Amino acid sequence: MWIVELPPFLVFYLGAFLVLIPHVKLRAASMLxxxxxGAVQLYLLPxxxxxxxxxxxxxxNPVRVDRLSTLFGFAxxxxxxxxxxxxxxxxxxxxxxxxxxxxGSAIGAVFAGDLLTLFVFWEMLAFxxxxxxxxxxxSRAYVIGLRYLVIHATSGLILLVGALLYWQSHGTLIFDxxxxxxxxxxxxxxxxxxxCGFPLFHNWLTEAYPxxxxxxxxxxxxxxxxxxxxxxxxxxxxxxxxxxxGATMTCFPIFFAVIENDLRRVLAYSMINQIGFMVxxxxxxxxxxxxxxxxxxxxxxxxxxxxxMAMGAVLTMTGRxxxxxxxxxxxxxxxxxxxxxxGAASISAFPLFSGFVSKxxxxxxxxxxxxxxxxxxxxxxxxxxxxxAGIKIPYFAFFAxxxxxxxxxxxxxxxxxxTVAATLCILIGVFPGVLYxxxxxxxxxSPYDMTHVLAQTQLLFFSALAFVWLNLIRLYPPxxxxxxxxxxxxxxKLLPDIGKSLLVPxxxxxxxxxxxxxxxxxxxxxxxxxxxxxxxxRSFSSTSGTAIxxxxxxxxxxxxxxxxx
Amino acid sequence: MxxxxxxxxxxxxxxxILRVFYVICAGLFLLDFIVTRDIEHHLESWPAFYxxxxxxxxxxxxxxxxxxxxxxMRDENYYEDQLDDQLDDQPSxxxxxNVDR
Numbered sequence: 052m053w054i055v056e057l058p059p060f061l062v063f064y065l066g067a068f069l070v071l072i073p074h075v076k077l078r079a080a081s082m083l084x085x086x087x088x089g090a091v092q093l094y095l096l097p098x099x100x101x102x103x104x105x106x107x108x109x110x111x112n113p114v115r116v117d118r119l120s121t122l123f124g125f126a127x128x129x130x131x132x133x134x135x136x137x138x139x140x141x142x143x144x145x146x147x148x149x150x151x152x153x154x155g156s157a158i159g160a161v162f163a164g165d166l167l168t169l170f171v172f173w174e175m176l177a178f179x180x181x182x183x184x185x186x187x188x189x190s191r192a193y194v195i196g197l198r199y200l201v202i203h204a205t206s207g208l209i210l211l212v213g214a215l216l217y218w219q220s221h222g223t224l225i226f227d228x229x230x231x232x233x234x235x236x237x238x239x240x241x242x243x244x245x246x247c248g249f250p251l252f253h254n255w256l257t258e259a260y261p262x263x264x265x266x267x268x269x270x271x272x273x274x275x276x277x278x279x280x281x282x283x284x285x286x287x288x289x290x291x292x293x294x295x296x297g298a299t300m301t302c303f304p305i306f307f308a309v310i311e312n313d314l315r316r317v318l319a320y321s322m323i324n325q326i327g328f329m330v331x332x333x334x335x336x337x338x339x340x341x342x343x344x345x346x347x348x349x350x351x352x353x354x355x356x357x358x359x360m361a362m363g364a365v366l367t368m369t370g371r372x373x374x375x376x377x378x379x380x381x382x383x384x385x386x387x388x389x390x391x392x393x394g395a396a397s398i399s400a401f402p403l404f405s406g407f408v409s410k411x412x413x414x415x416x417x418x419x420x421x422x423x424x425x426x427x428x429x430x431x432x433x434x435x436x437x438x439x440a441g442i443k444i445p446y447f448a449f450f451a452x453x454x455x456x457x458x459x460x461x462x463x464x465x466x467x468x469x470t471v472a473a474t475l476c477i478l479i480g481v482f483p484g485v486l487y488x489x490x491x492x493x494x495x496x497s498p499y500d501m502t503h504v505l506a507q508t509q510l511l512f513f514s515a516l517a518f519v520w521l522n523l524i525r526l527y528p529p530x531x532x533x534x535x536x537x538x539x540x541x542x543x544k545l546l547p548d549i550g551k552s553l554l555v556p557x558x559x560x561x562x563x564x565x566x567x568x569x570x571x572x573x574x575x576x577x578x579x580x581x582x583x584x585x586x587x588x589r590s591f592s593s594t595s596g597t598a599i600x601x602x603x604x605x606x607x608x609x610x611x612x613x614x615x616x
Numbered sequence: 617m618x619x620x621x622x623x624x625x626x627x628x629x630x631x632x633i634l635r636v637f638y639v640i641c642a643g644l645f646l647l648d649f650i651v652t653r654d655i656e657h658h659l660e661s662w663p664a665f666y667x668x669x670x671x672x673x674x675x676x677x678x679x680x681x682x683x684x685x686x687x688x689m690r691d692e693n694y695y696e697d698q699l700d701d702q703l704d705d706q707p708s709x710x711x712x713x714n715v716d717r
C-alpha cells in the first residue's frame with residue numbers, strides 16, 4: 052500500500068493543507084482524520100525498517116522504525132488526536148497549521164535515524180510551535196515567543212555542531228547510542244537538555260507554556276519535551292550523570308509550584324518534575340528503568356495533557372487562570388472538575404491510575420541499583436507532586452473559597468477530548484499489560500502487589516493530611532498575585548539592565564544622528580525610516596534579525612572551531 | 617444561615633468528608649502493623665515509614681516554599697516593566713520619524 056511507503060511525518064505535513072477547506076466544521080473534522088491515518092500507517096509499518104537516502108555523499112536514514120520509535124510515534128499520534136479534538140471549536144487557521152506541523156515534526160524527530168534529519172525536525176519543532184504562542188496575538192506573547200524561539204534555535208544550533216563533530220570523528224551520521232565520550236556527546240546532550248528542561252535551562256518552559264493559547268498549550272505540552280526524552284533514551288541510556296540531573300529536576304520545581312499563582316505555570320513546573328523522573332530512569336539505564344521512563348513519558352503525555360486541558364477549559368470559560376482569582380467552579384463546571392481530578396490522581400500516581408504503573412518501575416529500579424539517596428529524593432518528589440499538582444490544581448480552581456464566578460461547561464470538543472484522556476488514564480492504570488507489552492524491553496513486572504499499593508497509598512494520603520492540616524491551622528501559603536523569580540531573571544532582568552546601561556552612550560549618538568537628519572542633510576537614514584514605517588514588522592525584523600544574526604555568527608565560529616580541532 | 621447552603625458550602629458536609637478522610641488515614645497507618653510487606657530497602661522496615669515520610673515531607677516542602685517567597689516573590693508586573701520599556705521604544709522612535717517629515 053502506498054501510504055506505508057511514505058515517511059510518517061508526511062501525513063501531518065500534507066494534512067496541513069486541509070486548512071484550505073472553507074467550511075469550519077468540515078475542516079476541524081477532516082483534521083481529526085490525520086492522526087488516525089498516522090496511527091494506521093504506523094501499525095502497518097514493518098518493524099526494523101530503515102529508509103536509506105544519500106545526500107551530499109552522506110548516507111542518511113530519514114526513517115528508522117523500531118520498538119522505541121514506534122511507541123513514541125503512537126503516543127504522538129494519540130496526543131495529536133486529543134489536542135485536535137480539544138481544539139475542535141477553534142477557527143484560527145494559524146493555530147491549526149502550526150499544530151499539525153508541530154505534531155508532524157515531533158513524529159519526524161522520533162523516526163529520524165540520522166542526526167541531520169533529526170536536526171531538521173528539531174528546528175521545525177521550534178518554528179512550528181512558536182506560532183501557538185504568537186497565536187495569542189498580544190505584545191506579551193510576542194516577546195515571550197521570540198525568546199522561546201531564540202532558546203530553541205540555539206538548542207538546534209548546538210545539536211548541529213555536535214552532529215558535525217560526531218560525523219568528523221565517526222564518519223557517519225547514524226543516530227544511535229552517543230554517550231559522553233567526545234565533545235560531540237556533551238554538545239548533543241546540552242542541545243537535548245535545553246529542550247528537555249534541564250535545571251538552569253528550564254525557564255523557557257515555565258515562561259512559554261502558560262503564555263500560549265488554551266488549546267496551543269495542550270499541543271505544546273505533548274511534543275517538544277517528550278521528543279527530547281526520546282533522544283535521551285536513544286543516545287544516553289545508562290549515563291550516570293542523568294540520574295543526578297533527573298533527581299534535581301524532580302525536586303526543585305515542586306517548591307516553585309507550591310507558591311506559583313498561575314495554575315498553568317504550576318503545571319509547567321510540575322512537567323519538569325515529571326520529566327525528571329524519566330531522565331532519572333534513563334540515567335539508571337537498566338531495562339526496567341528505561342521501560343519505566345518510556346512508559347512514564349507515554350502516560351505523562353496523556354495525564355499532563357488532561358490537566359492542561361482542564362486548566363485551558365477554565366481559562367477559556369472564565370478568562371482567568373490565577374489561583375487567587377478562581378475557586379468554587381465545581382458548581383458550574385462539574386464535568387470538568389471530575390475529569391481534572393482523574394488527571395490529578397494519575398499524575399499523583401494513585402493506584403489504578405496511569406502514573407502509578409509507570410512511576411513505580413523507576414522507583415523500583417532506583418532501589419535495585421543501589422541509588423538510595425536518589426530513591427529518597429524521588430519519594431519526596433512523589434509526595435510533592437501530589438501536593439501541588441494533585442491537590443493544589445483542582446482545589447484552587449474548582450473548590451477553595453467561592454470566587455463567585457458562574458460559568459458553564461466548555462465546548463463539547465473540549466469535554467470530549469478530556470473524557471478520552473481521562474478514560475485512557477484509568478484504562479492504562481487498570482490494565483497496564485497493554486502498555487507494558489509495547490515497551491522497548493521484554494520484562495516481567497507487576498506494579499500491583501500489596502507492598503507497592505499500600506506504600507503509595509500511605510504516602511499520598513498522609514501528604515493530603517499535611518495539606519488539610521496546614522490549611523486548618525492557616526499556615527498554608529495563600530495564592531497571591533505575584534511573580535517568583537527564577538533562573539530566567541538573569542536573561543529577563545539582569546542582562547537587559549546591564550545592556551541598557553552599556554547602550555546609554557550609543558543612544559546619545561543616535562539622538563545626534565537624528566538631529567543631523569533634522570537639519571535636512573539627505574542621508575540613507577531617511578530611506579531607512581521610510582522603510583521602517585511598517586511599525587510592527589520593523590520591530591519584528593529588528594529583534595529577530597539580531598537574534599538570527601547572533602545565531603549565524605555563533606554558528607560560523609563553532610564550525611571553524613570544529614574544523615580546526 | 618446553614619439551611620440555605622448546600623453541598624460543600626455547608627461546613628457540616630466538609631466536616632463529615634474530613635472525618636471519613638481521617639478514618640482512612642488512621643486505617644492505612646494501622647495496616648502497616650498488620651501486613652507484612654516485601655522490603656526492598658531497609659528504611660521501609662521502619663514502622664509507618666511512608667506515612668511519616670509523606671506527612672513530614674509535605675510540611676517541610678510547604679514551609680521551605682513559604683520561606684522561598686521571602687526571597688523570590690516580586691510584584692505581579694515585575695517583568696512587565698521590562699516589556700513596557702521594550703515596546704515603549706518603538707512608538708518613541710516613530711514619533712521622531714514623524715517629526716522628521
